[in-house]
Amino acid sequence: MATTDTPTAPAKAADRPRGLRYFPIALFASAMGFSGTTIAAMRIEPLLGLPPAFSLLLLKLTSLLFIVQIFILLYRVFAYPEEVRRDFDHPVRMNFFGAVSISFMLLAVAYLDVAPSVAAILWWIGAPLHLLITLAVLRKLIVQSRFEIVHYNPAWFIPIVGNLIAPIAGVAVAPPDVNWFFFSIGLVMSVVYIPMFFYRIYFHNPIPLKLLPTFFILMAPPAVGLVSYVKLTGQFDGFARVLYGFAFFIGLLLVVLFPMFYRVPFFLSWWAYIFPSAAITIATVLMYHETSIEAYRYLAYVQMIALLLLIVDFSRRTLGLMARRELCVQED
Numbered sequence: 001m002a003t004t005d006t007p008t009a010p011a012k013a014a015d016r017p018r019g020l021r022y023f024p025i026a027l028f029a030s031a032m033g034f035s036g037t038t039i040a041a042m043r044i045e046p047l048l049g050l051p052p053a054f055s056l057l058l059l060k061l062t063s064l065l066f067i068v069q070i071f072i073l074l075y076r077v078f079a080y081p082e083e084v085r086r087d088f089d090h091p092v093r094m095n096f097f098g099a100v101s102i103s104f105m106l107l108a109v110a111y112l113d114v115a116p117s118v119a120a121i122l123w124w125i126g127a128p129l130h131l132l133i134t135l136a137v138l139r140k141l142i143v144q145s146r147f148e149i150v151h152y153n154p155a156w157f158i159p160i161v162g163n164l165i166a167p168i169a170g171v172a173v174a175p176p177d178v179n180w181f182f183f184s185i186g187l188v189m190s191v192v193y194i195p196m197f198f199y200r201i202y203f204h205n206p207i208p209l210k211l212l213p214t215f216f217i218l219m220a221p222p223a224v225g226l227v228s229y230v231k232l233t234g235q236f237d238g239f240a241r242v243l244y245g246f247a248f249f250i251g252l253l254l255v256v257l258f259p260m261f262y263r264v265p266f267f268l269s270w271w272a273y274i275f276p277s278a279a280i281t282i283a284t285v286l287m288y289h290e291t292s293i294e295a296y297r298y299l300a301y302v303q304m305i306a307l308l309l310l311i312v313d314f315s316r317r318t319l320g321l322m323a324r325r326e327l328c329v330q331e332d
Contacts, residue, residue, distance in 0.1 A: 016330045021080040023072050023328050025087045026268045028099035030318065031069055033274025034062040035106035037311050040278045042110065043285040044304050047297060059110050066103050073100065091151040092211065093331070094137055098159035101130035105162065108169040120173040127170065127182065130162045134185065152200045153207050154214040155272070160189045161220045167228040176232075183228055190221040212261055213269045216254060216276040222247035223279035227286060236290040244287055247280055266317045274314065277307050 041055035076084050087093040104126025111119040137159045141147065163186030167179035197218070201207070207214075226243040230236055254261075264270075281303040288296035321327040 018325060018329045020072055020328055021076060021083050022330045023076060024268055024331065025073075025093050025096045025099075027271070027318075027327075028069055028073075028096055028103060029268070029271035029275065030314070031062065031066045031103040032099050032106060033271050033278065033311060033314075034058065034065055035103055035110060036275040036278025036282070037307055038062050038110045039106065040281040040285075040304060040307060042113075043282055044300060047285065047288070047300070056114070059114065062110070063107065066107060070100070088136075088140075091147050092153065092155050094140065095155045095158045098130065098133050098137070098162050101126045101133055102158070102162040102165055104129065105165050105169060108173075109165075112169050112172060116172070119169055123166075123169050123173050127166045127174070127178075130159070130166065131182075134159045134163060149200055150204055152196060153211045154197060154217040155211065155269075157190070157193055157197075157217045157221060160186055160193055161217070161224060162186070163189070164221060164224045164228050167232050168224075171231045179232060183225075183232060186221065186228075187225060190225070194218070194221070209264050210267045210269055212264050213267070214272045215257070215261070216273045219247050219250045219254070219276040220279050222250070223276065223283040226283045227279075230286060230290070240290075244283055247283060251280055268318070268321075270314055270317070274307070274311055277303065277310065281307055 038055055038058040041058055042052065045052055045055055073084075088097060104122050108119040108123035108126060111122060163182045166182035166186075170179040170182065222243045226240055226247065229240055229243060281300055284296050284300040284303055287293070288300060318327070
């Protein structure tokens with residue numbers, strides 16, 4: 001696959017308007033990433049015989065990050081509704097609104113054993129909100145006439161994946177039919193979206209460099225689907241193995257494509273690496289618990305180390321953008 005895609009050079013960040021009105025909705029992927037990493041740490045610590053000190057620290061940091069981002073988003077909604085509407089009309093940025101509701105549901109998973117009542121509140125905010133966002137995004141895709149196949153990219157999976165996340169904490173706070181409802185949306189729509197993605201990649205122009213990191217989102221549907229399926233059914237069977245097998249295969253494919261990702265300069269879209277990487281780590285821990293195969297245990301350790309290295313590096317780079325006042329700038 002060629003990676004020579006060089007879109008028309010936009011105005012430099014220093015020449016664009018800036019301020020909180022241009023706070024990038026894509027940065028909510030960082031809240032997703034921190035939430036997923038927190039859950040992964042919670043699953044890894046018992047394997048190492050460690051107390052939950054590190055995961056609880058991560059949970060506090062994640063909660064603070066998410067609260068700050070939510071307040072900024074609410075500020076934009078009331079102060080600059082036209083900018084929020086502009087984001088929702090964009091073929092890529094509109095999908096990152098799903099990261100807001102997903103973060104609620106991931107934090108519900110993280111708080112489930114720490115503060116069940118808080119988890120229930122977060123879930124009952126996040127799950128209905130995500131359903132509304134999913135419907136709004138799908139409605140826009142159906143009624144609009146501007147989007148073409150070249151606009152399709154893995155970020156479009158974000159509203160779909162959120163429906164697979166809902167049952168993970170939902171089994172503890174919501175009726176079974178509600179959880180199966182969300183799971184069915186996520187599973188069937190993933191089956192629709194994956195062939196569309198490969199058709200787009202095989203037969204059309206390469207995805208812009210800025211969006212290449214979103215390839216990692218392909219790991220999320222089967223990895224998250226595995227965790228939800230086991231939670232819903234209480235069993236580990238052949239279908240569960242198929243879900244993990246496909247997630248692991250996508251991971252191998254991404255490793256093969258690593259030189260392509262390595263050449264991409266840092267964009268906020270890099271945060272798309274984190275949550276899928278956390279999802280496959282959590283799924284690997286689940287595979288170890290269900291099969292008692294030691295290889296899964298050590299694989300989970302490797303995945304967790306890589307995940308922590310990524311989140312530290314991306315945090316450093318994002319803080320660098322903030323220091324240079326290049327984070328909240330008008331996007332094309």
